[in-house]
Amino acid sequence: MKAAQTILVTGANRGIGLEIARQYALEGWKVLACCRDPENANELAGIAAQSKGAAGIHRVDVTDAKRIKELARELSRETIDILFNNAGTRGPEEQGFGHVDEDGWLETIKVNTMAPLKMAEAFVNHVSRSRRGVIASMSSIMGSIALNSTGGYYAYRTSKAALNIIVKGLAADLRGKNIISVCFHPGWVKTRMGGAFAMISAEESVAGIRRVLSGLTGEDSGKFFSYEGEEIPW
Numbered sequence: 001m002k003a004a005q006t007i008l009v010t011g012a013n014r015g016i017g018l019e020i021a022r023q024y025a026l027e028g029w030k031v032l033a034c035c036r037d038p039e040n041a042n043e044l045a046g047i048a049a050q051s052k053g054a055a056g057i058h059r060v061d062v063t064d065a066k067r068i069k070e071l072a073r074e075l076s077r078e079t080i081d082i083l084f085n086n087a088g089t090r091g092p093e094e095q096g097f098g099h100v101d102e103d104g105w106l107e108t109i110k111v112n113t114m115a116p117l118k119m120a121e122a123f124v125n126h127v128s129r130s131r132r133g134v135i136a137s138m139s140s141i142m143g144s145i146a147l148n149s150t151g152g153y154y155a156y157r158t159s160k161a162a163l164n165i166i167v168k169g170l171a172a173d174l175r176g177k178n179i180i181s182v183c184f185h186p187g188w189v190k191t192r193m194g195g196a197f198a199m200i201s202a203e204e205s206v207a208g209i210r211r212v213l214s215g216l217t218g219e220d221s222g223k224f225f226s227y228e229g230e231e232i233p234w
């Protein structure tokens with residue numbers, strides 16, 4: 001029998017991350033579902049209970065580099081086929097031209113930019129044990145410099161544009177370890193971040209992302225994809 005594949009996903013307690021955990025668990029994957037407050041992750045606990053042990057919940061605040069390293073040690077026996085840096089924040093209320101909240105901006109960079117690199121560094125050996133290891137990071141079309149024609153959202157946009165160059169860097173740095181690094185725009189998704197007027201459901205977004213992930217080859221490393229598999233300009 002083919003061994004189950006394993007995905008680690010951050011921000012798995014709600015929104016797109018919860019749906020990633022749900023869909024991969026339903027497909028029979030082992031899911032290492034990470035969130036910062038497991039005691040209040042009720043929907044995720046439901047998924048874990050239904051998975052008969054295949055999905056487990058792990059505490060990590062992705063801005064806590066010490067905890068990230070500790071978690072990597074706790075999971076040192078795992079082979080991780082997909083490391084999915086999904087956790088993210090929209091950033092401070094005030095981030096328009098002339099009134100960017102600087103503390104909120106720094107916090108946004110910590111969550112959206114620095115954490116994915118710290119996760120990749122901590123889990124590189126787990127992913128390199130996979131026959132086709134992938135480090136996927138959730139970016140946003142808001143982080144595309146080429147497509148920014150409306151301005152504003154300085155904290156969020158800079159955090160995701162900087163994430164994008166990390167994704168390219170990982171593709172180069174980890175090529176020798178046979179690891180594919182990609183990032184995604186998940187669409188405008190109905191979550192707490194995307195809001196009620198968003199265009200698509202988390203189910204639709206994640207179904208698309210899973211399709212793209214399952215077809216990736218080494219040639220795709222360092223690319224920025226939409227959930228529908230279109231390449232997005234940097």
Ligand SMILES: NC(=O)c1ccc[n+]([C@@H]2O[C@H](COP(=O)([O-])OP(=O)(O)OC[C@H]3O[C@@H](n4cnc5c(N)ncnc54)[C@H](OP(=O)(O)O)[C@@H]3O)[C@@H](O)[C@H]2O)c1
Nearest residue numbers: 011015016061062086087088138140188189191192193194
């Ligand atoms: N929704 C959209 O339309 C859209 C569009 C483009 C890109 N994205 C990206 O997609 C990803 C998921 O977004 P979403 O729509 O699902 O947003 P969401 O519903 O607001 O969920 C954000 C998730 O990130 C977690 N998180 C935030 N800070 C964290 C930290 N320091 N440590 C650990 N977890 C943390 C949250 O956990 P808590 O519950 O503990 O806060 C939550 O699980 C983000 O990277 C976002 O930028 C979303």
